[in-house]
Amino acid sequence: MRLGILGLGLIGGSLGRDLSALGHHVCGVTTQESEAQTAISMGAAAEAGTDLALLSACEVVILCVPIPAILPMIECLTQILDPSTVLTDVGSVKASIVHDAEKLWPHFVGGHPMAGTTSRGMAAAQRHLFRGRPYVVTPTENTDHHALGVIIEMVKSLDATCITMDCDTHDRSVARISHLPVFVSAALLLNLGDDPDASKLASSGFFDTSRVGGGNPALGLAMAQGNQAKLVAELRSYRQHLEKLEQAVAESDWQTVSAALAWSNQRRTQLFPEKG
């Protein structure tokens, strides 16, 4: 299949490497010529460059650009692509993108691979980044059945776990499991401030809990802007849980503290049974 990838960062590059290895002819487009050359040399694309016209004959095009760029790029592509082209994106918010995107392009299917690393950019692209990871596809009542089938097949070919959800359930779920942790984690760094003594003691626990909050600020901002109402709802309910814990500690209510920590311990073992 002739497959286009617009945006050759970590996600676009990793998709390109896997899809090329599966035998597809991948055309990559990015804003920087050097990134295009890296993509070719890393086996992420057979052809790559900065000209959108490279995507014109592709059967499927995957938009791997930042969230705020997704809708503007679809508008540009309407001038270039064959009307039968199946279009998908990888944005971590869906309702605010998908409903407009499918008006612009009837063969659009929303997607969201739940994979990432601390590294960014084409040079960090990995084979098998999506293997065993959740990859959400968000059809609506308007979604074209053929287009949906094409995207689901592609997701399965990556050995990802394909999960179908409506946009609202997706956005609430990622607010809870992905966007909230970014802000909770950032607040740990803000609370640490410049404290030199505490900083000396930062070890593996703080390393792990501060990772997503200390990540790419533009991505965190785009999550908040694209999923604002649901993120605010999660921040509120999270704060209530934390306040209960604070109150229990302050009042020496060790039974409540103990029960909450035991529940958390069990819940995490359920969530990640194989990893410990």
Added chain:
Amino acid sequence: MRLGILGLGLIGGSLGRDLSALGHHVCGVTTQESEAQTAISMGAAAEAGTDLALLSACEVVILCVPIPAILPMIECLTQILDPSTVLTDVGSVKASIVHDAEKLWPHFVGGHPMAGTTSRGMAAAQRHLFRGRPYVVTPTENTDHHALGVIIEMVKSLDATCITMDCDTHDRSVARISHLPVFVSAALLLNLGDDPDASKLASSGFFDTSRVGGGNPALGLAMAQGNQAKLVAELRSYRQHLEKLEQAVAESDWQTVSAALAWSNQRRTQLFPEKG
């Protein structure tokens, strides 16, 4: 040197393996005979068993028992050890232990190696667990200088980064960098609850941010009990930082959100420059 380790879990076992490899004669004491045999077979001790008398001729004894057991064990050891024995512990709270411990044992020096893994128990003990990690030593105005020197030498021999701090600074610092993250992380699991949709999407970000909150509940409880006032203070100030973020997101104050995330990103890079 003849060196005793009381408590052969992850920390005691890992200390035993390194100190044995450095040529010390390590005597290990634990509550379970099978654990003692594992310690010997893993090279963590030359002799090991369940009888405290095994520690009687040691020049240094390291208490690697849970926080609530530290002071009671020192009381027991006063009947057994030679008065010149240097005693240290590895508890993650210090003020509530050290001041009483040095009354019971004049050659006591408080210690806290900032190292850990998700695995527990003697079988998880590792060589070089402390290498490059902070290892805090908390002398007071009463601390015996010879005893302090012995412990600092031992810490350095593990290739750990030896940091000297008073108990109060230590307790405030660990509340901020280590105990607070446990509760912040547990609250993420409590807020997730049993949500089946969000659970399907849990990936590396939630894995990392929920690790310490989903850890050993007894350890979390002991941290809260042993460092209550300082933990409550951190929970309060943390909550204020998070509320400001929540307010900024709710009011679409993207400049504030953006600045906070950019600051967090920079701060984390400063904290962990080599790891990314």
